[in-house]
Amino acid sequence: QKEVEQNSGPLSVPEGAIASLNCTYSDRGSQSFFWYRQYSGKSPELIMSIYSNGDKEDGRFTAQLNKASQYVSLLIRDSQPSDSATYLCAVNKDRSARQLTFGSGTQLTVLP
């Protein structure tokens, strides 16, 4: 089992729809969870972090965390063509480690 798993996609949604990106992780000791956006040919950019169960909203983005199910998701409301990118889920490796473990990413395409 991979430490951090994401649906590779590609995921296509129409403009204005809600895009839902999912991620599961294997280490129950993980405490910090991140979503990065990566445009083609560019480096990952941090867009959301979440540390406790529940929802965290930032503009059109909502991160959801369920530690019991070892599941973290990212919702993008009112999706725009500019949201088309690969989204990487990242989890801190364990309670003491400063490292992050990254999923392989979900490619999102927002169709105009």
Next chain:
Amino acid sequence: DVKVTQSSRYLVKRTGEKVFLECVQDMDHENMFWYRQDPGLGLRLIYFSYDVKMKEKGDIPEGYSVSREKKERFSLILESASTNQTSMYLCASNGQGSSYEQYFGPGTRLTVT
């Protein structure tokens, strides 16, 4: 804002050459990381450093070494470049504390011919 810079955006080297990739961060971060990213393989950690002169192997250290002589600077060295080291190389940093948020540099696209 956190600023992580990398010495080159694009680099072309020949097989057998010694290659230096440099990363500088301006946020006084203790931790710095080198990754490579390849299609279908995702981000893979090569080496990381928790402090000046400290280094730890990541998941794929073979063929690489690192140097951290100053807190803000972390160098990745390819001792003898090979074609299978053609990749996108990404540097990242984060500070002490509980958040672990990593900030990435723009990346270096290295081609070894």
